[in-house]
Amino acid sequence: GAGVSQSPSNKVTEKGKDVELRCDPISGHTALYWYRQSLGQGLEFLIYFQGNSAPDKSGLPSDRFSAERTGGSVSTLTIQRTQQEDSAVYLCASSSQGVSNYGYTFGSGTRLTVV
Amino acid sequence: GNSVTQMEGPVTLSEEAFLTINCTYTATGYPSLFWYVQYPGEGLQLLLKATKADDKGSNKGFEATYRKETTSFHLEKGSVQVSDSAVYFCAPRRAGGFKTIFGAGTRLFVKA
Numbered sequence: 001g002a003g004v005s006q007s008p009s010n011k012v013t014e015k016g017k018d019v020e021l022r023c024d025p026i027s028g029h030t031a032l033y034w035y036r037q038s039l040g041q042g043l044e045f046l047i048y049f050q051g052n053s054a055p056d057k058s059g060l061p062s063d064r065f066s067a068e069r070t071g072g073s074v075s076t077l078t079i080q081r082t083q084q085e086d087s088a089v090y091l092c093a094s095s096s097q098g099v100s101n102y103g104y105t106f107g108s109g110t111r112l113t114v115v
Numbered sequence: 116g117n118s119v120t121q122m123e124g125p126v127t128l129s130e131e132a133f134l135t136i137n138c139t140y141t142a143t144g145y146p147s148l149f150w151y152v153q154y155p156g157e158g159l160q161l162l163l164k165a166t167k168a169d170d171k172g173s174n175k176g177f178e179a180t181y182r183k184e185t186t187s188f189h190l191e192k193g194s195v196q197v198s199d200s201a202v203y204f205c206a207p208r209r210a211g212g213f214k215t216i217f218g219a220g221t222r223l224f225v226k227a
Contacts, residue, residue, distance in 0.1 A: 004158075031213065042204070043159075043217035056214060091158065101147055103161035104215065 004107035012113045021077045021110045025094030038088040082114045117142040121205045121218035129226050136190040136221045138205030146207040148188040153202045195225045
C-alpha cells in the first residue's frame with residue numbers, strides 16, 4: 001500500500017481481555033518494527049521483524065506480549081490479559097531494509113485504553 | 116548501550132524566531148542520525164537524516180549537522196512558522212544495527 005496501515009485506530013478493552021493489533025506495512029518493506037508510546041513519554045521499542053523472523057524481541061515487556069508476521073507482510077501484536085499499564089499508543093513502522101541508513105515510515109498508531 | 120538525550124520541552128517561540136533543539140547521543144561506532152516529527156493528531160514522520168560525520172541533513176527549512184566530536188545532532192530552523200508546532204524526536208541508529216533509539220521528544224509551540 002501507499003503507507004503503513006494500522007488497525008484498529010482506537011481500542012477500548014476491559015482489563016483481563018486479550019487484544020490484537022494489526023499492522024500492514026508498505027509493500028516490499030522487509031523490516032517491520034513495533035514501538036509503544038505512553039502519554040508524555042518517548043517511544044519504547046518492542047520488537048523488530050526482518051521478513052517473518054524476529055531477530056530482536058528484547059523490548060517485549062512481559063510474556064503477555066507476542067507478535068508474529070506472516071508472508072513477510074502483515075504483522076499482529078497480541079496482548080493477553082491486558083492490564084491498565086498497557087494503555088498506550090502502539091506504533092508500527094516499516095523500512096525498506098534493516099540496514100542503518102534507512103529511516104522508518106510510521107503508521108498512525110493504535111490507541112489502546114484498558115479500563 | 117546506545118542512548119539519546121534531547122532538550123526538554125515545551126519550547127514556545129514566536130513566529131519567525133530561530134529554533135534550536137539540542138540532541139546528544141552515546142553510541143559505539145558511527146550511528147546514523149535521524150530527526151522525526153509528530154504533528155498534532157498524526158503519526159511520526161521522518162524529517163531529516165545524516166549518515167556520516169559532518170553530513171548535514173535538511174528538509175522543510177530544518178537542518179541538523181552530524182557532529183562526531185561532540186556526539187550531537189542539534190536541530191535548527193532559521194524562521195519558524197505556526198505550522199511547525201509539533202513534537203520533535205531525535206533518533207540515533209547504531210551502525211550496522213536495526214533498532215532506532217528515540218529521544219523523549221521536544222514539544223514546540225509557535226505563536227502567531
